[in-house]
Amino acid sequence: MAKDRPVYMGPRLRRLRRELGLTQADMAADLEISASYVALLERNQRPLTADMLLRLARAYRMDMAEIAGDGGAEQAARLHAVLKDPMFVDIDLPQLATGDVAINYPGITEALLRLHTAYREEHLALADRGAEREGPADAPDPVAESRRFIAARRNSFPLLDEAAERLAAEAEAQGGLTGWFKARHNLRVRRLPSEVMAGSMRRLDRHRDSVLLDDALDGASAQFQLALQIAYLELRKNFDAILKEGQFASESGRRLTRRALAGYGAAAILMPYSPFAKAVEARRYDVEALARQFGTSFEQTAHRLTTLQKPGQERVPFFFIRVDPAGNVSKRLDGAGFPFARHGGSCPLWSVHRVFERPREVVTQWLELPDGQRFFSIARTVTAGGGGWGAERIDRAIALCCAAEHADRLIYTQGMARSEPTPIGVTCRLCHRTRCMARAAPPIGREMLPDDFRRTHAPFGFSDS
Numbered sequence: 001m002a003k004d005r006p007v008y009m010g011p012r013l014r015r016l017r018r019e020l021g022l023t024q025a026d027m028a029a030d031l032e033i034s035a036s037y038v039a040l041l042e043r044n045q046r047p048l049t050a051d052m053l054l055r056l057a058r059a060y061r062m063d064m065a066e067i068a069g070d071g072g073a074e075q076a077a078r079l080h081a082v083l084k085d086p087m088f089v090d091i092d093l094p095q096l097a098t099g100d101v102a103i104n105y106p107g108i109t110e111a112l113l114r115l116h117t118a119y120r121e122e123h124l125a126l127a128d129r130g131a132e133r134e135g136p137a138d139a140p141d142p143v144a145e146s147r148r149f150i151a152a153r154r155n156s157f158p159l160l161d162e163a164a165e166r167l168a169a170e171a172e173a174q175g176g177l178t179g180w181f182k183a184r185h186n187l188r189v190r191r192l193p194s195e196v197m198a199g200s201m202r203r204l205d206r207h208r209d210s211v212l213l214d215d216a217l218d219g220a221s222a223q224f225q226l227a228l229q230i231a232y233l234e235l236r237k238n239f240d241a242i243l244k245e246g247q248f249a250s251e252s253g254r255r256l257t258r259r260a261l262a263g264y265g266a267a268a269i270l271m272p273y274s275p276f277a278k279a280v281e282a283r284r285y286d287v288e289a290l291a292r293q294f295g296t297s298f299e300q301t302a303h304r305l306t307t308l309q310k311p312g313q314e315r316v317p318f319f320f321i322r323v324d325p326a327g328n329v330s331k332r333l334d335g336a337g338f339p340f341a342r343h344g345g346s347c348p349l350w351s352v353h354r355v356f357e358r359p360r361e362v363v364t365q366w367l368e369l370p371d372g373q374r375f376f377s378i379a380r381t382v383t384a385g386g387g388g389w390g391a392e393r394i395d396r397a398i399a400l401c402c403a404a405e406h407a408d409r410l411i412y413t414q415g416m417a418r419s420e421p422t423p424i425g426v427t428c429r430l431c432h433r434t435r436c437m438a439r440a441a442p443p444i445g446r447e448m449l450p451d452d453f454r455r456t457h458a459p460f461g462f463s464d465s
Helices: 010-019 024-031 035-042 050-060 064-068 073-082 095-104 106-130 142-152 158-173 177-185 219-234 236-243 251-270 273-282 287-294 298-305 404-409
Strands: 188-192 202-205 210-214 319-323 329-334 363-368 374-385 393-403
Touching (some): 010 035, 010 106, 024 035, 073 095, 073 106, 158 177, 177 188, 177 219, 202 219, 219 236, 219 251, 251 298, 273 287, 298 374, 374 404, 393 404
Parallel strands (some): 188 210
Antiparallel strands (some): 319 393
8 A cells, every 4th residue: 555645844834833923942842842843844854744733733723724735736836837937848847746846845846936936027127128218227217117006006096986986976966077167166168179279188277267178079088188187176185195105216207107097087087986897797898888888988998997906896807008000009007917017018919919900890819828828808999189181190009808717708709619819928028939930039048049050930040949
């Protein structure tokens, strides 16, 4: 009969002891063993026997399952996920062996996990430093500062949602935003020709007690500008309270973040959290239908979908990105922990870069990243500007992404067979798919082969490709 595998739980035992506020000598006295034996257990130089588990359970009145935990299954799963990194693709790493390492050598496992995390952070930093940017390398990047602030909070600001919901109720009682301005601030709303507005979409004219709007704005844009002015008038203290949580190296970074918070507040006024969250479920995340219901644009509605993470009222978490035809990313918003949140979005295999060929048509796509994560994406073009003959227009593409496990809640997958996902990367510099025909740059840390004797179909050849 095969012997039971010895169980080593040193790190878990050490964590338990520290949580209980005990020294090794204290625990030794409670378990009626020597302090040196506790030290050996914690260093995984002795296995934790069934008898010792019973002593722990009795001494500290704990469930044995709670002490034993998952037997290293969680660590094994984390280690297995790390070892799926493309940098290990040429190494034979059986899953059973991974489990053995995680269970029998938890200290080494934890060290490997920490090392890989540090590697990934430096990897991302290298990609950031490799990006083209003007000015000294150590100069503050206001856009990056603002994005980090918002991404760290998953683009969710319940304080603004609650205040905006109250303002929306007040506006509804006054017959709309125009009535609210008159009742609350004695301001009238006036629409003036573009040449009179002199390049402004909106202007608060205190001298004439008016909110002035460019009459070239469409209905959704005009309403958003009115809501934005309300946000600046009524939510300033809320902005200041939120901004105090952040650390900004530049005033521009702080101002960009404040502007983003104002836009958040405006969207929350037009699409108040509670009614919008209910409508989202009723319409199964149909962006166009929601936009018509709330009188907003496709982009404004898609943007708002990324913010629905209020504790207790969470909806599907989304990532949002907006790009121009040249591939420049002008907006990223993350409510899903999507890897593109920090940088990226330039992979040409993603449909967000191809929807310019099919204007205003929603294009769906299943995606898979190199580490195996799968997502569902919808993308469509949107237009800014216009409003008259000769008026400048800007076409951009936006995409909404959610994790594949949430996709069945979206109307876009109704009646659709799940197709084979398109393999994409965050950026070429971080993607280790060596055979990708669309690659624009070699990945960081890979050695290229010379072309003297062999030329691959892919743009770059590597030693294991």
